[in-house]
Amino acid sequence: MKTLVTTEYSEVEAVRDVSFDISAGEAVGYLGPNGAGKSTMIKMMTGILVPSAGELSILGRTPHQHRMANARDIGVVFGQRSQLWWDLPVRDSFDLHRRIYDIPAARYEGNLAQFSELLDLTPFLDRAVRQLSLGQRMRAEIVMALLHDPKILFLDEPTIGLDVVAKDAVRKFLARINRERGVTIILTTHDLQDIESICPRLIMVDQARLIFDGALKDLRASMGTRRRLTLEFASDPGPLDLQTARLSSDEGLLKHYQIEREDVSLVDVLAEIGRDRALKDIVLEEPNIEEVIRTFYQGRNTAAVTA
Amino acid sequence: MSAYFAFAKSAVMTQLAYRNEVWANMFGKVVQVFARVAIWLAIYTGATSIEGITLQQMITYALLGGIVTGAIRYETIISMIGRALQTGDVAVWLLKPVSFPLYIIVSELGRAAYRLVVLVIPTVAVVALVYGMLPPASIFHGVMFLAYLALAYAIIALISTLFGLVSFWLLTSFSLEWLMQALLNLLSGQFIPFWFFPKTFGDIAAHLPFAWIVYYPAAVWLGRMDVAGTLIYFGIGCGWALLMAFGVAWLWRSASTRVIVQGG
Known part of the structure; x- marks a missing residue:
């Protein structure tokens, strides 16, 4: 009965003592097991969540204080949350996106044509989003997030649930966008393969803490996986x-x-x-990623004990 | 600005995709309006006027009463906001350089415009053919009725948005829909005009924002208000709308800085 009138909160720290800098044009994988605080970090960087302490600057702005200005400069893709309009054809969703971001017509057409070709969207551009397969939808989500030429592209588990072919297409596309257009990419994932093909740099978190920041090959070497x-x-x-x-x-x-x-x-x-x-x-x-992290974490614990 | 116009347009297009619904809705609407008129026919049995209101005026009032509430769905606004919060889709809107509450409002206004044309006006016309309907009291009253109508849509949309935003804190929108329904029935004058309320209660109700949704537009059409009164109360209504717009902006601001994003 007591819970009818009072609410008890228990605080869970999702991100703690995590510090890093990312330069323009980098591609960074943000990696960690379920509940490690990856999505929380993405949500803070995109201005959805307000950090309770610490400093956060994206393109020189504090995201949640300048949410609108920040939104114009970033693109965000959630693997598990669609930003397309469910009942509308893909093309109409893109058109709404164009109006939301006031994209000049010529630039919009150019981007749409180029991205559609690279990710093979043309066959289903006129189909309603609810009729798309997950792989098709995900490709459309990524294209939409890039239409307004964001400086930074955040992706929260973009390859989750995709088949091998779709994963490969998405990875190649992202690597190319990063290389050719200089779009900074920050992506969270469970999948080490995503990082190997897209991100030269890896940031690893576990239980809300930063446990590794560096190149993937250094991670393997340093952990003795x-x-x-x-x-x-x-x-x-x-x-x-x-x-x-x-x-x-x-x-x-x-x-x-x-x-x-x-x-x-x-x-x-x-x-x-x-x-x-x-x-x-x-x-x-x-070793799969869970194993890599487990090895790393166990290694750190024993190191702490022997030290 | 073009984004909000596009939202309203795409809401209408979505309605067109489900146009079979229109016929079912139309039938339901006609039955509802006939029922409302039938009640007043029963009440007026043997009387030509009650409290100075004739049966013809009362039927006209009942028909006009459905124009706003029949077209707009306050529950859609409340539940869309509630659902966006529950599913975490609100996060997606926090990523866009547009206002989520304004998106919800213009989308519903788009659908309301669609329903007004294909649903409400035909229904009112059918019932008016059967029972008759009085024209506006004067050209001035006719023009002002249109202005009041626009204000009525704005006010019901804003109240619903306020209710929807409160679910940020309650994490449920269902109970708020019920509350809204109850307040709307009683305080808008939709079921019973304020003329038949006890004096004090009627006076209070006539100054709450709900009154501008049904009561004032109909009262203006019927010429129950003189020129000065019509203009003054239009001003008061605009004041309410402005106040609620600030309320929406403020609630949205404080809600979006403490978003609990559900589902990771």
């Missing part, structure tokens, strides 16, 4: 210890290893096993 190797044999060679990889579990015919050193290649492992062990199949897996 383990690649997983699975060997399948035609006949069980017995426990097989290797110099290049550490045996983590043994199922007889199937043996699982972890490769802990970055400089070890598959060729090194194969050379060590040799030709006479009846090796049937091999699978080498790159």
